[in-house]
Amino acid sequence: MPSVKSACSAIIGIVICISVPQLCFGPAQAVFGTTPNIKHIVIGRCFTYTTLVQPGLRYDCEEIWRQFEKAVVQQSSCNVTEEHYFEMFNMMPEIWPCDRFLFWSKTRVLVHSYAAVFRHFWTLEDTLVGYLFNDLVWCGQEEDSDFDFNVCPAWSTCRTHPVYSLWKRASQNFAEMACGNITVLLNGSVVNAFNKKSMFGSIELDSLNPQRVNYVNIKVVTNPEGPHIESCSQGSILELIQILLSRGFQWTCTDSDLALVILQCVQDLNHPSCQMLANNMLQQKDLTST
Known part of the structure; x- marks a missing residue:
């Protein structure tokens, strides 16, 4: 059951947001509490993963949940480090084949479509x-052996946020495991497509091993409607390339990869740039068929 203290905090937060809304949109903005039914969601996803997604893997889903719960509950919402998740991560070792690792920053929807x-x-x-x-x-909450379902702080509130700490460790493990040719998908329609403070720039890039990774293949893609701010030859992408060179990585960089552009156009076939692309592809098809 949520504590009186956490319930009061949530009510006070709502009152403040109604009275002075600009205070609720700063970097330390509180978000809704722990996702409802989180235990059932996590355990259910675990069984789905081991049954349908990767049926060859065997994990103790109930024990993974217990170790996760142990790491978070009865801890203040800004006092969960990577070390708290040590036992949980030990229970889910994974090894992926080389040449399959795909990293991203500010391209969430597109990268998963890709x-x-x-x-x-x-x-x-x-x-x-x-x-x-x-x-x-x-x-979690120090005064109660349960998750806080009323209010959790934003990631930016503290460096030992329970969500941030888990994703930081997961990102580091993923990058350390990377091998062969890897791909990085970045958004050329934003300033600082490569950001040293992002999870890729601050954690994953530093964790890549040049002795395991053959090539870092950078793909820069812009939104069909623009703006076209950064590319392989300008902006923060150049900083990323310099970092790769200084660490001994081999690299390639591609602007507006055709497969990625087509995926974007599937979402908006009527966009002028997409219609132009379709016409060009039809013309090329006609030329090759004659």
Whole structure:
């Protein structure tokens, strides 16, 4: 049962948001509490993963949940470190084949569409830990042996946020496991497509091993409607390339990869740039068939 203290905090937060709404949109904004039914969701996803997604794997889903719960409950919402999840991660070791690792930053929707079409790619969200906790929120409370279902702080509130700590460790493990040719998908329609403070820039990039990774293949894609801000030859992508060179990585960089552009156009076939692409492809088809 949620504590009186946490319930009061939630009510006070709502009153403040109604009275002074601008206070609710800063970097320390509180979000809704732990995702309802989180236990059933996590355990259910675990059984789905081991039964349908990766049926060859064997994990103790109930024990994974117990170790997760142990790491979070009876801890303040800003006092859960990566070490708290040590036992949980030990229970879900994974090894993926080389040449399948797909990293991303600020391209969430597109990257998962890309991975769904090109099935040989795997993102962090395709690993067991990513599959279990994707899109969930959680935090505990010191005075109660349960999750706080009323209010959890935003990630930016603290460096030992329970959600941030889990994803930080998961991202590091994923990058350390990467081998062969890896792919990084970045958004050329935003400033700082490569951001050193992002999970990719601050955790995953540092955890890549140049002795295990042959090539880092960067793909920069812009939104069909623009703006076209960054590319392989300008903006923060150049900083990423310099970091790769300094660490001994080989790399490639591609702007507006055709497969990615087509995936974007599937969402908006009437966009002028998509119609132009379709016409060009039809013309090429006509030329090759004559």
